[in-house]
Amino acid sequence: xxxxxxxxxxxxxxxxxxxxxxxxxxxxxxxxxxxxxxxxxxxxxxxxxxxxxxxxxxxxxxxxxxxxxxxxxxxxxxxxxxxxxxxxxxxxxxxxxxxxxxxxxxxxxxxxxxxxxxxxxxxxxxxxxxxxxxxxxxxxxxxxxxxxxxxxxxxxxxxxxxxxxxxxxxxxxxxxxxxxxxxxxxxxxxxxxxxxxxxxxxxxxxxxxxxxxxxxxxxxxxxxxxxxxxxxxxxxxxxxxxxxxxxxxxxxxxxxxxxxxxxxxxxxxxxxxxxxxxxxxxxxxxxxxxxxxxxxxxxxxxxxxxxxxxxxxxxxxxxxxxxxxxx
Amino acid sequence: xxxxxxxxxxxxxxxxxxxxxxxxxxxxxxxxxxxxxxxxxxxxxxxxxxxxxxxxxxxxxxxxxxxxxxxxxxxxxxxxxxxxxxxxxxxxxxxxxxxxxxxxxxxxxxxxxxxxxxxxxxxxxxxxxxxxxxxxxxxxxxxxxxxxxxxxxxxxxxxxxxxxxxxxxxxxxxxxxxxxxxxxxxxxxxxxxxxxxxxxxxxxxxxxxxxxxxxxxxxxxxxxxxxxxxxxxxxxxxxxxxxxxxxxxxxxxxxxxxxxxxxxxxxxxxxxxxxxxxxxxxxxxxxxxxxxxxxxxxxxxxxxxxxxxxxxxxxxxxxxxxxxxxxxxxxxxxxxxxxxxxxxxxxxxxxxxxxxxxxxxxxxxxxxxxxxxxxxxxxxxxxxxxxxxxxxxxxxxxxxxxxxxxxxxxxxxxxxxxxxxxxxxxxxxxxxx
Numbered sequence: 001x002x003x004x005x006x007x008x009x010x011x012x013x014x015x016x017x018x019x020x021x022x023x024x025x026x027x028x029x030x031x032x033x034x035x036x037x038x039x040x041x042x043x044x045x046x047x048x049x050x051x052x053x054x055x056x057x058x059x060x061x062x063x064x065x066x067x068x069x070x071x072x073x074x075x076x077x078x079x080x081x082x083x084x085x086x087x088x089x090x091x092x093x094x095x096x097x098x099x100x101x102x103x104x105x106x107x108x109x110x111x112x113x114x115x116x117x118x119x120x121x122x123x124x125x126x127x128x129x130x131x132x133x134x135x136x137x138x139x140x141x142x143x144x145x146x147x148x149x150x151x152x153x154x155x156x157x158x159x160x161x162x163x164x165x166x167x168x169x170x171x172x173x174x175x176x177x178x179x180x181x182x183x184x185x186x187x188x189x190x191x192x193x194x195x196x197x198x199x200x201x202x203x204x205x206x207x208x209x210x211x212x213x214x215x216x217x218x219x220x221x222x223x224x225x226x227x228x229x230x231x232x233x234x235x236x237x238x239x240x241x242x243x244x245x246x247x248x249x250x251x252x253x254x255x256x257x258x259x260x261x262x263x264x265x266x267x268x269x270x271x272x273x274x275x276x277x278x279x280x281x282x283x284x285x286x287x288x289x290x291x292x293x294x295x296x297x298x299x300x301x302x303x304x305x306x307x308x309x310x311x312x313x314x315x316x317x318x319x320x321x322x323x324x325x326x327x
Numbered sequence: 328x329x330x331x332x333x334x335x336x337x338x339x340x341x342x343x344x345x346x347x348x349x350x351x352x353x354x355x356x357x358x359x360x361x362x363x364x365x366x367x368x369x370x371x372x373x374x375x376x377x378x379x380x381x382x383x384x385x386x387x388x389x390x391x392x393x394x395x396x397x398x399x400x401x402x403x404x405x406x407x408x409x410x411x412x413x414x415x416x417x418x419x420x421x422x423x424x425x426x427x428x429x430x431x432x433x434x435x436x437x438x439x440x441x442x443x444x445x446x447x448x449x450x451x452x453x454x455x456x457x458x459x460x461x462x463x464x465x466x467x468x469x470x471x472x473x474x475x476x477x478x479x480x481x482x483x484x485x486x487x488x489x490x491x492x493x494x495x496x497x498x499x500x501x502x503x504x505x506x507x508x509x510x511x512x513x514x515x516x517x518x519x520x521x522x523x524x525x526x527x528x529x530x531x532x533x534x535x536x537x538x539x540x541x542x543x544x545x546x547x548x549x550x551x552x553x554x555x556x557x558x559x560x561x562x563x564x565x566x567x568x569x570x571x572x573x574x575x576x577x578x579x580x581x582x583x584x585x586x587x588x589x590x591x592x593x594x595x596x597x598x599x600x601x602x603x604x605x606x607x608x609x610x611x612x613x614x615x616x617x618x619x620x621x622x623x624x625x626x627x628x629x630x631x632x633x634x635x636x637x638x639x640x641x642x643x644x645x646x647x648x649x650x651x652x653x654x655x656x657x658x659x660x661x662x663x664x665x666x667x668x669x670x671x672x673x674x675x676x677x678x679x680x681x682x683x684x685x686x687x688x689x690x691x692x693x694x695x696x697x698x699x700x701x702x703x704x705x706x707x708x709x710x711x712x713x714x715x716x717x718x719x720x721x722x723x724x725x726x727x728x729x730x731x732x733x734x735x736x737x738x739x740x741x742x743x744x745x746x747x748x749x750x751x752x753x754x755x756x757x758x759x760x
Contacts, residue, residue: 203476254475255475282448283448283449283451284452285449286450326468327469
């Protein structure tokens with residue numbers, strides 16, 4: 001099985017899907033000739049032509065609006081938001097249109113659009129290039145939201161999102177593009193939306209996360225294993241709908257749970273995961289539910305020490321995991 | 328869903344670090360109301376009943392009779408809405424005596440055990456499932472907390488099975504009988520039974536001995552059997568005191584909200600006399616006599632079915648008004664059953680106002696381990712000879728029982744004379760503040 005970087009897995013998924021289905025096309029700022037600011041769409045313009053790798057004006061509401069219309073007409077658009085920070089002008093299209101079309105039309109219409117958006121900091125991007133907007137869209141019925149961590153899931157989930165009959169927000173972590181690599185099969189496969197995945201089995205503590213922080217968690221788990229602490233890691237992969245059964249099963253395993261994400265703590269995905277656990281598993285908890293998230297501050301600082309303070313890393317995650325294990 | 332609550336040994340007094348379970352008043356399976364006594368404990372000072380903090384079914388006794396345990400130790404488990412009975416057989420109760428507990432307690436008391444009694448839902452669920460007494464489980468978590476894994480490890484180790492075997496063996500030996508009630512029984516609030524089968528017409532009535540009755544019985548017997556009692560009495564002319572009290576009675580009631588009783592004046596007089604004869608305020612300690620510096624007056628307060636001796640602390644630092652207030656507070660607390668252990672502790676000399684129920688002469692039993700007890704009898708108007716003339720005066724007897732190991736007639740006679748002088752020295756000009 002070939003080893004592939006995260007960004008290559010995403011690109012490969014788009015290529016294969018465009019090759020498989022001529023209704024699939026990408027649109028966004030600089031996704032055509034340039035191949036995307038991160039080169040995610042590199043080669044698509046050459047391979048599929050300008051009509052299937054559309055360069056658009058700098059208007060996210062127009063990108064998403066056009067994609068929604070195309071999707072309702074039977075196309076399979078992949079709308080790229082250059083940075084998830086720029087996604088907010090399209091919030092109205094996403095929440096009030098894409099998410100509600102099936103309901104509003106009494107099931108006559110649907111909207112199989114994929115909106116890709118790079119999330120996360122750590123690239124010295126400051127406040128306009130580092131945000132995690134999950135919590136803005138999280139909790140909106142009608143939307144599916146995925147946030148893969150492994151290249152395998154990046155490819156499989158993007159394919160599943162493209163084939164899905166309803167709108168899917170695809171949050172890819174921009175720092176992961178070249179940082180994270182892993183085995184990705186050549187053959188065609190999908191990763192089912194709504195299914196979490198156990199990355200590591202253990203019986204002392206359970207850590208639940210999604211996207212890049214899982215890398216820190218895996219590293220910390222490795223180090224803690226040497227200290228005799230055994231970690232059970234659950235990758236949510238899909239953050240809406242949450243895989244309740246998998247969450248409960250993972251927590252049941254140890255009775256101690258730490259939820260980790262880069263998005264800020266208040267009102268984040270972790271809050272919902274914690275609430276599910278509290279609702280269902282009170283009598284199996286052995287420790288207070290613990291969360292490790294980004295701080296509740298307005299934005300990612302641009303200065304390196306500030307960014308370092310804001311971001312999660314292996315040390316922070318390890319300290320939290322150890323604290324939980326010792327409780 | 329049932330709620331499992333652990334009843335822990337409360338801190339009954341500031342300096343108290345441990346207590347011995349004297350007797351369980353409830354058996355596993357018994358229903359317990361909130362505040363209902365579940366067991367009796369002995370501290371080095373006093374015996375007290377431990378009330379339940381919740382209503383529910385007692386499912387498990389964790390600490391056996393006679394065992395001395397630190398404050399904060401869980402002594403039993405009460406389940407509100409009694410499910411889970413099936414896995415808690417009554418014979419699983421007297422288990423706590425075995426070495427495992429002692430080892431666990433010893434091992435955990437050394438370091439930080441702040442979390443020892445904090446059980447997570449997971450731990451409680453597992454303990455209930457496997458019928459485990461958490462006292463037996465070694466905690467490896469933060470602050471000695473028992474983690475879910477500790478319970479699982481304990482189950483896996485099979486320690487519980489061993490424990491049950493030991494219990495089965497223990498069961499065969501009979502409990503030793505120390506007082507009137509069998510330790511394994513749970514004598515309760517008086518259960519009056521009339522035996523009709525007895526000869527026609529006149530049955531017998533059986534009254535169960537209450538814990539408090541039992542305590543009184545034990546203390547009285549200890550006092551009478553250990554202390555060689557002697558007795559003496561003196562007559563006091565309290566005519567002026569009666570006048571003084573009548574002068575202030577109404578005003579005092581209005582101002583202070585409590586009654587200005589003769590007892591307050593008596594206690595003041597006794598305390599001042601003790602100050603002059605400190606040996607009255609002492610304890611026999613076999614090879615020495617311990618004279619107490621603090622003068623704390625135990626005040627015998629009777630209720631319908633018992634007598635308690637709450638303490639007026641540092642009575643020598645209080646004036647008549649202060650003593651009167653404290654008498655009223657303690658009497659009220661006694662009647663409402665709200666006395667705390669600290670109300671009962673530290674007495675050095677006892678005063679009993681026997682006159683309040685009409686007695687003119689009594690032979691009190693010393694409040695062990697004090698040196699003496701004094702009674703104040705009814706005030707009676709009598710013809711008395713003063714300067715060869717007959718006058719009608721308000722007279723009262725004061726009786727004193729003394730520990731003849733410590734005290735003799737001469738010193739007690741002087742002491743009573745001083746009490747008499749103090750009482751007779753009150754006059755219309757005396758201040759009550």
